[in-house]
Structure formats: C-alpha cells, structure tokens
Amino acid sequence: MSPLSGKRILLGVGGGIAAYKTPELARRLRDAGATVRVVMTRAATAFITPLTLQTTSANPVHTELLDPAAEAGMGHIELARWADVVLIAPATADLMARLTMGMANDLLTTLCLATPAPLCLAPAMNHVMWAAPATIANRDLLLSRGVRLFGPAEGKQACGEVGVGRMEEPSDLVQALEVLFTPQRFAGRQVLVTAGPTREAIDPVRFLSNRSSGKMGYAIASAAAAMGAQVTLVTGPTALPTPRGVTRIEVVSAQEMQDAVLKRIETCEIFIACAAVADYRPIATAPHKIKKKGESPMTLVLERTEDILATVNALPHRPFTVGFAAETEQLEANALDKLHRKGVDMVAANWVGGDIGFESDDNALQVYWMGGQRDLPRAQKPELAYSLLEIVAERFQAKDTQVSTDSRTHKI
Ligand code: PMT
Numbered sequence: 001m002s003p004l005s006g007k008r009i010l011l012g013v014g015g016g017i018a019a020y021k022t023p024e025l026a027r028r029l030r031d032a033g034a035t036v037r038v039v040m041t042r043a044a045t046a047f048i049t050p051l052t053l054q055t056t057s058a059n060p061v062h063t064e065l066l067d068p069a070a071e072a073g074m075g076h077i078e079l080a081r082w083a084d085v086v087l088i089a090p091a092t093a094d095l096m097a098r099l100t101m102g103m104a105n106d107l108l109t110t111l112c113l114a115t116p117a118p119l120c121l122a123p124a125m126n127h128v129m130w131a132a133p134a135t136i137a138n139r140d141l142l143l144s145r146g147v148r149l150f151g152p153a154e155g156k157q158a159c160g161e162v163g164v165g166r167m168e169e170p171s172d173l174v175q176a177l178e179v180l181f182t183p184q185r186f187a188g189r190q191v192l193v194t195a196g197p198t199r200e201a202i203d204p205v206r207f208l209s210n211r212s213s214g215k216m217g218y219a220i221a222s223a224a225a226a227m228g229a230q231v232t233l234v235t236g237p238t239a240l241p242t243p244r245g246v247t248r249i250e251v252v253s254a255q256e257m258q259d260a261v262l263k264r265i266e267t268c269e270i271f272i273a274c275a276a277v278a279d280y281r282p283i284a285t286a287p288h289k290i291k292k293k294g295e296s297p298m299t300l301v302l303e304r305t306e307d308i309l310a311t312v313n314a315l316p317h318r319p320f321t322v323g324f325a326a327e328t329e330q331l332e333a334n335a336l337d338k339l340h341r342k343g344v345d346m347v348a349a350n351w352v353g354g355d356i357g358f359e360s361d362d363n364a365l366q367v368y369w370m371g372g373q374r375d376l377p378r379a380q381k382p383e384l385a386y387s388l389l390e391i392v393a394e395r396f397q398a399k400d401t402q403v404s405t406d407s408r409t410h411k412i
Contacts, residue, residue: 002383003181003226004174005033010083010117012108013053015043017158018090018124018167022048023056025089025170030058032174032382037079038062039108041095065107076107080114085180088112089150090124090167093135099147100138118180120148122173127163150176175222175244182386184228185393191229192268192319193221194261194308196236198254200281202300203290210276211358214238216324216350217274219385221246224272227389232268234260236275254278254305261308265315270396272322273309276358281305310342320396325349326357331366339368346395348388369395 009029013022026036036057040050050061065076088095088108095108099121104110112119121142129135130152143149151168168176195217199207214235221233222243231246234257242248249264251257254277265271280302290298309323321344325335328351335349346369356362356378364378365388372395376387 002032002386003178004029005383007034007177007181008082008084009034009036009177010079010086010111010115011036011038011053011057012086012088012091012112013038013040013044013048014088014090014092014095014108014124015041015046016090016092016124016167017047019044019047021167021170022089023052025173026053026057028170028174029177030056031380032178035059037082039079039111041106041108043092043094062107065110067107076111076114079107080111080117083111083115083117085118085120085177086112086115087120087122087150087173087177089122089173091121092123093125093129093132093138096121096123096135096138096142100141118146118148120150120177120180122150122167123152123165124167125152125165126157126159127161127165130163130165148176148180169241171241172244175226178223178226182226182228185389186224186270187228189229189270190268191221191224191231191270191272192234192261192264193217193224193231193272194234194257194275194277195221196238197276198236198257198278198305199252200254200278200305201285202282203286203288205289208278208281208302210278211352212236212276213359214240215359215361215381216363216385217272218243219381220272220274220388223382223385223389224270227386227393229270232264234264234275236277254281254308258306258308258311261312265312265319266317268319270322270392271309271312271319272392273312274324275308276326277308278305307342309344313343320345320392320399322346322348322392326352328353332368335366335368339370345369345399346392367391 013019029036037059038053038057038061040063054061098109153166153168154164155166196214197209197212199209201207218240221231225231225245233246234249249260251260283301283303313321323344325338327334331349335347339347349366350357352358365376367374
C-alpha cells in the first residue's frame with residue numbers, strides 16, 4: 001500500500017511561476033491515495049486559477065483568511081487541525097521570510113502557525129535570490145525549527161538563467177512526502193535493483209529486445225529508497241526519470257547488465273532482479289547494416305546469455321535474492337520451479353502478455369518463498385512495490401535473525 005494512502009495533505013501554493021506545476025502535483029498526490037486540500041496565496045492566483053486546482057484536487061480551494069463558509073468562520077483552524085502534513089509548493093522567498101518571522105497576514109501563513117502537522121517547503125525562486133544572505137538565514141532558521149525543505153533543484157529557470165532555485169518536480173515531491181510517512185524498514189541497507197529491458201545488437205541499427213518499460217523496477221527502486229535503503233538501479237534503456245535518492249547505472253545489453261551488477265554485488269545486501277534480461281543474443285553482431293538479399297529467408301543464430309540472477313545466487317557470500325517470473329502460462333508452477341531451481345530467497349511472479357505486467361501502469365504479483373506465499377492483487381506499480389518490499393523486509397529480517405542465531409549456536 002502506498003504510504004500516502006489515506007493521508008490528508010494540505011497543499012499551500014505560493015505566488016511563483018512554478019505554481020503551474022501544482023495541478024499535476026495535486027493529481028499525483030491523489031493518485032497515491034491522499035486527500036488533498038489546497039490553500040493559495042493571493043499572488044498564486046495571478047499564476048494559476050483556483051478552479052484548476054479545485055478540479056485536480058477534487059476539493060474547494062481556499063484563499064481567504066476569514067472565510068464565512070467555514071465552520072465558525074475559522075477556516076484556518078479547521079484546515080490546520082485537518083492536515084497530516086502541510087506542503088508549500090512553490091515556497092517563494094517572500095513566503096519563507098514571512099514564515100521565519102511568524103507572520104499571520106494571510107490564510108496560508110496563519111495556518112502554518114496554527115498547525116501541529118509537519119511543515120514541508122519546496123522552495124522556488126531565482127538562483128540569486130536563493131543565494132541571498134537573507135534567504136540563507138531564513139532557510140537555516142526554518143530548518144532549525146524542524147521545517148523540512150525539498151529542493152530546490154538546479155537547472156534552467158523561468159527567467160532564462162541557470163542555477164539552484166527550480167522547484168522540485170511533482171514526482172520528486174510525492175516521493176519526498178512518501179519518505180515522511182514510510183517506516184524506515186531498510187535504513188542503512190544496500191539494495192541493488194535491475195530494471196527495464198536489455199537490447200542485443202544484430203547490427204549497428206537493429207536489436208532484439210522485449211516490451212519491458214522499466215516501470216515495475218523503477219517503482220521498486222523508488223520505494224526501497226523511501227524505506228531508507230541506499231539503492232543502486234542498474235537499468236536497461238527506458239524513458240523513465242531516476243527516482244529520488246537512487247543511483248542509476250545505465251546499460252544496454254545483458255552482458256553489460258551482468259558486468260554492472262557483479263561490480264557492485266559485494267556490498268549489496270538485497271538483490272532484486274526485475275529486469276527482463278534477454279535469454280539469447282545474436283552469436284555475432286554484423287559490423288554494418290545487414291542488406292536485403294532477394295526473397296530468401298534469413299537465419300539469425302542466437303546463443304544463450306548468462307543468467308545474472310543465477311550467477312549472483314551462486315556467489316559464496318550472496319545477498320538476499322528476489323527473482324521475478326514473467327509467465328504467460330502456469331504461473332504458480334513456473335514460479336515454484338524458479339524458486340527451487342535457482343535457489344533464490346523469493347520469487348515475485350506476474351502474468352504478462354495481457355493488459356498488465358509489461359508496459360502497463362498496473363501489475364499483480366504472486367510472491368513465493370520456501371514455506372510461504374502471498375498474493376498481491378492488481379494495483380498501480382508504485383503501490384505494489386511497497387507491498388512487495390514489506391514482504392521482502394519480513395523475509396530478509398527472518399533470514400538475518402536465522403543466520404545470527406545459527407552463528408551463535410556454532411560458536412557455543
Ligand atoms: O518493466 P515493466 O514494463 O514494468 O514490466 C515489468 C516486468 C513484467 C518486466 C517485471 O515485473 C518482470 O516480470 N521482470 C522479469 C522478467 C523476466 O525476464 O522474467 P524471466 O521469467 O524470464 O526471468 C526470471 C528471472 O531471472 C528474472 O528475475 C530475471 O531478471 C532473471 N534473469 C533472466 C535472464 C537472464 N539472462 N538473467 C537474469 O537475471
């Protein structure tokens with residue numbers, strides 16, 4: 001289940017150009033299962049209309065401190081008590097300064113004073129304003145009071161200049177909030193995840209590959225990072241952004257993926273093989289584009305690639321290993337076969353070939369380990385990733401406890 005499921009998020013929108021990203025932010029928070037209520041400063045309404053945010057948040061938008069429509073005319077108190085967390089995005093230099101001073105001269109600053117909920121800011125401003133001594137002093141004071149800052153990011157700014165001051169992307173802000181509500185089950189653990197397809201070159205312009213989009217593996221990497229792990233993601237070619245807090249290693253072929261995994265496996269405690277790695281590759285890659293030759297059929301000779309998961313599993317000091325099984329028939333039998341034959345700690349099996357599994361935003365998993373099984377019904381991949389990692393955390397802990405008990409028994 002997503003850590004934001006059922007959470008009440010008060011989204012404060014400040015008056016900066018980055019406000020145009022907040023309808024997407026509200027939608028993504030709702031997709032993650034949160035209820036969103038929006039408060040806008042007057043300046044924010046110059047950049048984006050309350051109606052847009054009302055539509056994407058599915059709740060009325062609040063702009064006025066004294067609201068005759070609110071219970072007892074005390075909208076700020078009601079909103080302040082309602083929220084599980086307050087996120088201000090974009091947090092302008094002016095808003096940060098007013099929060100530092102404890103001012104209560106509009107609805108948003110007033111409810112920030114009145115709320116017991118954690119306060120998170122996503123600053124966005126020109127890079128010179130962000131580096132100004134006054135802003136630095138305000139930032140440090142807010143941090144010392146326990147306010148959390150998400151960003152700002154570096155890059156091209158609305159004014160055309162380049163520097164630190166861009167608001168974090170909506171997807172990154174959602175991940176940052178997820179961390180806030182996620183028990184740190186993997187705190188300090190090293191997790192290595194493979195994701196996406198591999199490409200096996202036929203000639204310089206053609207390759208063999210498969211339909212993996214990388215969505216499942218990226219969701220796992222993102223959730224593991226939110227649960228406190230140091231995550232390395234070894235990924236085949238995808239169009240997906242790197243999840244927040246994750247180290248991304250890009251590879252193309254099965255051989256490159258194997259090399260990248262083996263180079264990092266020694267320090268890894270949990271290995272999750274979600275990539276759809278090619279089982280076969282052309283025995284040779286043609287140096288030039290292969291030309292058509294009349295009407296006669298063409299034969300492509302393939303050889304086996306090495307099984308990365310099996311290689312990792314055969315290491316003398318192997319990590320806790322989680323394999324996937326992508327099946328179009330006999331899901332349970334094939335998953336159990338992989339569990340026993342490959343000797344992995346867990347197998348997450350999914351149906352592929354229909355409207356879930358490959359490419360789609362949804363998936364469903366049947367998870368197997370020695371002596372146990374659990375079904376994770378159809379859900380969006382990010383949500384499923386959390387459910388899967390809860391099971392991984394349980395099994396990893398059980399194995400860890402078993403190993404330390406065994407070694408104690410040995411010593412005695
Ligand atoms: O990327 P998406 O579009 O989100 O789709 C997700 C997914 C369907 C790709 C994913 O959920 C999944 O099932 N991944 C594993 C796909 C696969 O290759 O399954 P398999 O049954 O062929 O392989 C079994 C296991 O061995 C897998 O963990 C695989 O990573 C691993 N393997 C396979 C071949 C190989 N040469 N090396 C490997 O490590």
